[in-house]
Amino acid sequence: MTLVSIPEDEMSAELYQLSGEIELEKILTTFLQIAIASMGAQIGCLILYQDTQWLVVAQGDTKQIQSLEIPLERYQEIPQILIDAVVQTQQMAVLDNFSQTVEFAGDCYFTTHQPQSVLCTPLTQQEKLIGVLYLENKSLQNAFTSDRLQLIPLLNAQIAISLKNAQLYCQLTAYSRNLAQKVAARTEESEEKSEQLLALFNAIEDVIIVTDVDGRYLQVAPSSAPLLYKPPTAIIGKTAHEVFPPDMADYFVRNIQQAIATKKAQKIEYSLLIGEREIWFDGNIACMGEDKVVIVARDISDRKQMENQLREQKGNLETTLQKLQRTQTQLVQSEKMSALGQLVAGVAHEINNPINFIHGNLDYIHQHTQDLLHILSAYQSHYPHPPASLQLELEELEFSFLSEDLHSILKSMKIGSERIRQIVLSLRNFSRLDESEYKAVNLHEGIDNTLMLLQVRLKAQAERPEIAVIKEYGELPLVECYAKEINQVFINMIVNAIDAVEESNRGRSFAEITSNPNRIWIRTAKTEENQVQIIIGDNGIGIPEQLRSRLFDPFFTTKPVGKGTGLGLSISYQVIKEKHGGSIHVHSTPDQSTEFIITLPVSRTSK
Numbered sequence: 001m002t003l004v005s006i007p008e009d010e011m012s013a014e015l016y017q018l019s020g021e022i023e024l025e026k027i028l029t030t031f032l033q034i035a036i037a038s039m040g041a042q043i044g045c046l047i048l049y050q051d052t053q054w055l056v057v058a059q060g061d062t063k064q065i066q067s068l069e070i071p072l073e074r075y076q077e078i079p080q081i082l083i084d085a086v087v088q089t090q091q092m093a094v095l096d097n098f099s100q101t102v103e104f105a106g107d108c109y110f111t112t113h114q115p116q117s118v119l120c121t122p123l124t125q126q127e128k129l130i131g132v133l134y135l136e137n138k139s140l141q142n143a144f145t146s147d148r149l150q151l152i153p154l155l156n157a158q159i160a161i162s163l164k165n166a167q168l169y170c171q172l173t174a175y176s177r178n179l180a181q182k183v184a185a186r187t188e189e190s191e192e193k194s195e196q197l198l199a200l201f202n203a204i205e206d207v208i209i210v211t212d213v214d215g216r217y218l219q220v221a222p223s224s225a226p227l228l229y230k231p232p233t234a235i236i237g238k239t240a241h242e243v244f245p246p247d248m249a250d251y252f253v254r255n256i257q258q259a260i261a262t263k264k265a266q267k268i269e270y271s272l273l274i275g276e277r278e279i280w281f282d283g284n285i286a287c288m289g290e291d292k293v294v295i296v297a298r299d300i301s302d303r304k305q306m307e308n309q310l311r312e313q314k315g316n317l318e319t320t321l322q323k324l325q326r327t328q329t330q331l332v333q334s335e336k337m338s339a340l341g342q343l344v345a346g347v348a349h350e351i352n353n354p355i356n357f358i359h360g361n362l363d364y365i366h367q368h369t370q371d372l373l374h375i376l377s378a379y380q381s382h383y384p385h386p387p388a389s390l391q392l393e394l395e396e397l398e399f400s401f402l403s404e405d406l407h408s409i410l411k412s413m414k415i416g417s418e419r420i421r422q423i424v425l426s427l428r429n430f431s432r433l434d435e436s437e438y439k440a441v442n443l444h445e446g447i448d449n450t451l452m453l454l455q456v457r458l459k460a461q462a463e464r465p466e467i468a469v470i471k472e473y474g475e476l477p478l479v480e481c482y483a484k485e486i487n488q489v490f491i492n493m494i495v496n497a498i499d500a501v502e503e504s505n506r507g508r509s510f511a512e513i514t515s516n517p518n519r520i521w522i523r524t525a526k527t528e529e530n531q532v533q534i535i536i537g538d539n540g541i542g543i544p545e546q547l548r549s550r551l552f553d554p555f556f557t558t559k560p561v562g563k564g565t566g567l568g569l570s571i572s573y574q575v576i577k578e579k580h581g582g583s584i585h586v587h588s589t590p591d592q593s594t595e596f597i598i599t600l601p602v603s604r605t606s607k
């Protein structure tokens with residue numbers, strides 16, 4: 001019998017055990033065969049103590065040995081009493097002739113079979129009784145000679161070793177079967193577990209990757225494939241720097257090393273171009289042992305898209321809100337202007353008639369007084385010596401001075417009434433309700449009207465001389481526009497210019513201002529076929545660079561409460577840009593000058 005290596009699976013373990021059993025039977029029958037032959041017996045029987053009982057395991061004669069498994073007490077083909085005695089005494093019994101067997105006369109086996117020679121010997125293993133060998137020669141006395149009996153210890157040793165081997169073998173097969181079973185169970189369990197894990201991984205639509213410190217791809221979950229930058233086969237074993245552009249790779253490796261160094265999971269967010277699509281990922285890098293990390297990244301493109309949409313919507317809402325605010329302030333302002341306009345128009349109209357009346361009659365008064373004075377001087381030449389009382393009255397009246405003064409009074413009255421007429425005209429022009437409609441107008445008139453209305457602010461004051469207004473008008477065609485609103489823009493611009501030059505006067509004496517006087521210039525030109533440009537400039541405080549982006553915001557003002565509303569430029573911007581399709585820009589050198597450059601299309605159609 002040979003021992004072979006441990007069986008690899010349960011099936012072969014069973015086969016092995018079976019072969020072990022077959023081996024054992026063979027050992028026993030062979031042993032008995034050898035015993036019968038070598039001892040010169042005719043029949044024999046081998047009894048072994050197995051599993052708490054005595055079993056007859058082999059029986060036979062010189063020709064044939066048969067293996068059995070019959071409890072000793074039920075086996076009739078053997079002298080039970082003799083066997084019992086040998087078991088009890090653990091001494092070999094040799095009966096040389098039939099007469100000796102009479103000792104065991106009570107045993108019916110002897111009386112029936114009457115064997116001539118009988119040998120019954122205990123079989124031991126390390127002094128422990130393991131079995132009994134029974135041999136018999138029916139016909140020959142003294143069959144078991146002392147020479148032959150010397151073989152008994154040899155036989156015993158052989159069966160003991162064989163049995164020990166067989167036993168070991170059995171134990172081994174049992175062990176290996178057990179082992180195989182365990183391995184199988186474990187394999188099944190781990191297969192089940194890995195199947196479960198795999199199912200779990202597959203159910204997760206995330207990218208799952210294991211890398212080392214350098215971002216070298218060690219493992220990739222199969223479900224990750226569609227979201228990988230390159231196919232799994234192209235990245236396994238490669239480092240991040242071999243797979244990604246340098247910036248991206250740096251980002252990954254930095255976070256991987258951070259995760260390993262701090263033993264804390266790192267959050268990452270990045271986008272990759274996969275196929276035609278840019279995919280955004282939200283990832284987590286967690287330590288796995290000392291020098292590995294597992295990266296789990298989720299496709300958040302939908303979320304990103306939503307965020308972008310939201311941001312866009314927010315932006316839209318913000319611009320809508322701004323538009324609304326502008327429209328609202330514009331509405332408020334135009335409401336105010338229209339109320340003011342109506343008031344001004346009403347007042348202008350009311351003044352217009354009487355002033356025309358006065359102005360128109362001044363000529364007649366002049367004529368009539370000239371006539372009267374003429375008649376008086378005629379009287380004087382005809383009557384050079386009037387009575388003394390009349391002469392006195394004439395002297396008291398200072399007649400010669402009166403006639404001169406009357407002349408100059410009438411002249412200044414005429415100038416005054418002319419001025420009132422012009423102001424009234426400007427007011428009426430400026431606020432004429434019919435001008436809210438879209439029509440071709442002369443912009444120079446609008447500017448002049450505006451300047452006229454702003455005379456009060458332009459003229460000399462206690463602390464400064466008059467602000468010089470330099471008009472450099474070019475050749476302008478009639479421009480199609482909402483005249484009233486364009487006039488409003490001019491007012492806003494010129495008022496700002498006045499404020500700016502006045503602000504620049506702070507801390508300067510009258511003399512200083514006179515030597516470098518306040519100036520406002522207005523230049524107009526036709527710059528393109530369908531475009532005119534109006535520049536309104538001043539040598540005031542100028543606008544600091546950092547404020548320029550906010551100038552046109554509603555309510556942005558640098559002026560004290562009550563003086564500035566911050567609406568002038570925002571409304572002007574609306575009027576020029578949105579209502580007329582023009583543009584409005586600012587150039588400024590702080591502490592020196594500011595210019596607002598307005599362009600307007602000449603007409604809408606050819607725009």
Ligand SMILES: Nc1ncnc2c1ncn2[C@@H]1O[C@H](COP(=O)(O)OP(=O)(O)O)[C@@H](O)[C@H]1O
Binds near residue numbers: 496556557565570
């Ligand atoms: N010509 C100018 N020179 C200097 N600053 C100016 C000029 N025009 C406008 N600004 C600046 O722009 C701001 C906004 O002007 P505006 O919208 O007309 O509002 P407000 O005149 O009520 O302040 C002003 O407060 C001022 O700071």
Ligand SMILES: [Mg+2]
Binds near residue numbers: 492567
């Ligand atoms: Mg203003």
